[in-house]
Amino acid sequence: MFFHVILTSECNLQCKYCFGESLEDFDEAFGDDIEVDYNLPKNVSYEIPQLEKFCRQDPDCVLTFYGGEPLLQAEKLRQIMDEVVPKHFMIQTNGLLLDKLEPKYTNRFHTILVSIDGEEALTDYYRGKGTFRKVIDNLKLIRQNGFEGELIARMTVMEQTDIQKQVHWLLDNREFSFSSIHWQLNAGFWGNDYQRRNFEEWTQTSYVPGVRALARFWVDEMQLKGTVLKLYPLLGIAESFLNDEKDCLMRCGGGWINYAIQTDGNIIPCPTMWGMKKYYLGHVATANPLALKKIFVSEKPCVKCQILSICGGRCLYTNITRRWSDEAYSKVCYTVAQLVESVKAEMPRIEELIRNGKIKLGDFDYLKYNGCEIIP
């Protein structure tokens, strides 16, 4: 099982799609049936031996440090890494404080997911001036200091993002190129942003054409270089087609294999469901990690969807909270359908390249539920 360990709710950035949106959306409630505890402790309040005992019950326990910004609680993180023995440690971070963690800890991460949205101007536009430079300098430093694990660029994308241009930039720039990239749409998280945004036009004129071009480019790279780049949305979908995977469940793992542990020790289906009392699934002090209740998407809009078996429902949080109207959310589902079609259209070429030995089926393997949601 995978568990996000939420070390703190505090963050040292004020990103447009997170802090900025929360300012515009502050009066939005979730509806009567979802009561949210807004008084959770900012930092971990349970005992680390409780986490150790919990994790020990599952030989495949993977712990991913998460926040807010988890490195604001570096001392707690060190304590956990000293006292708990999971199969892997991972971290999802904004990268600003990576230089403060000693290599003896950094180098033990199986995977580091770092938030970066593309080139400097775009990253700083979304995440604040100077963010890009500090993050890139820190990534160079951790590589110099011996970090050999997977480093995933985690992009949040919305209307200011040209997905094709920015993914190419992350892959190709001379200063620090990533071989693993995941992107996630800022869509369906907030209650009243759809009306003031230009989401539909952007998806039709920029995002979807960009995804199609990236799918073609991705397979061109296989053909030219024999390399299967870890562009996660494309990789995860192609891997499912290649292995004839039927009936995918929520592909981020939220609610069934990838849970989150709140700062107070309560276990929730995914970190974004922070404080939603109705979905508390047990406490780290007493729960069995292998017997947690599973939560699946409710009927609308997914159960009758023709691509549920490959999409998996996209996001449990948005399915439960339904913050965008059905009409608005259908624009998100359009992007999912187009993404799936873009990969499907390339499958004959991919299968031919595997038959010819240019690439191998194993090149599509990845650690599932590693924090990349696959369906953006």
Ligand code: SF4
């Ligand atoms: S495309 Fe939309 S409706 Fe279909 S399964 Fe995915 S999230 Fe649900």
Ligand code: SF4
């Ligand atoms: S995709 Fe949705 S359910 Fe999955 S981790 Fe992200 S917010 Fe949670």
